[in-house]
Amino acid sequence: MAMKIYTKTGDKGNTSLIGGTKIPKSHIRxxxxxxxxxxxxxxxxxxxxxxxQQSKTTLKEVQDxxxxxxxxxxCDPEKEPALKxxxxxxxxxxxxEQEIDKMNEVLPAMKFFIIPGGHVAISTxxxxxxxxxxxxxxxxxxxxxxxxxxxxxxxxxxxxxxxxFVLARYTGHLFQVPEIPWKARL
Numbered sequence: 429m430a431m432k433i434y435t436k437t438g439d440k441g442n443t444s445l446i447g448g449t450k451i452p453k454s455h456i457r458x459x460x461x462x463x464x465x466x467x468x469x470x471x472x473x474x475x476x477x478x479x480x481q482q483s484k485t486t487l488k489e490v491q492d493x494x495x496x497x498x499x500x501x502x503c504d505p506e507k508e509p510a511l512k513x514x515x516x517x518x519x520x521x522x523x524x525e526q527e528i529d530k531m532n533e534v535l536p537a538m539k540f541f542i543i544p545g546g547h548v549a550i551s552t553x554x555x556x557x558x559x560x561x562x563x564x565x566x567x568x569x570x571x572x573x574x575x576x577x578x579x580x581x582x583x584x585x586x587x588x589x590x591x592x593f594v595l596a597r598y599t600g601h602l603f604q605v606p607e608i609p610w611k612a613r614l
């Protein structure tokens with residue numbers, strides 16, 4: 429028999445963290461890992477639009493790391509030591525930096541602000557970048573309210589948004605779509 433997806437335990441606006449602690453669904457911790465889940469879905473869409481194997485491979489790695497981040501954020505920090513939650517590693521950040529550097533080798537230097545767009549793949553990557561920045565801001569907010577967030581989570585999300593910006597430019601390069609410069613209205 430298939431497991432039911434609905435439990436009805438959240439019908440009154442509460443949910444449980446990993447570890448069993450009940451909190452309101454409006455809690456910033458829920459908002460933070462919900463936004464990471466949203467980001468993971470957009471990364472999947474970015475991967476569906478990608479045409480080069482290196483980007484596809486990196487984006488799959490990113491999705492795996494986002495599940496790691498989501499599980500970390502969904503865990504009750506008071507009970508976490510007793511639970512086996514996968515960890516983020518500094519090498520995960522290094523991978524993003526290496527990919528950024530490789531893509532930047534073939535991209536022209538930026539001389540203007542870029543308006544997102546020009547191709548659905550480019551626009552989708554920019555949406556993922558913006559969702560990533562929101563996830564980062566929410567994690568910083570948790571930290572500012574003295575709620576535990578692994579510092580590597582914030583660092584990873586920061587670097588991931590940089591990676592996504594460069595990936596959007598690189599995708600435009602691969603698709604031979606010119607960048608759209610922003611020109612301030614005078």
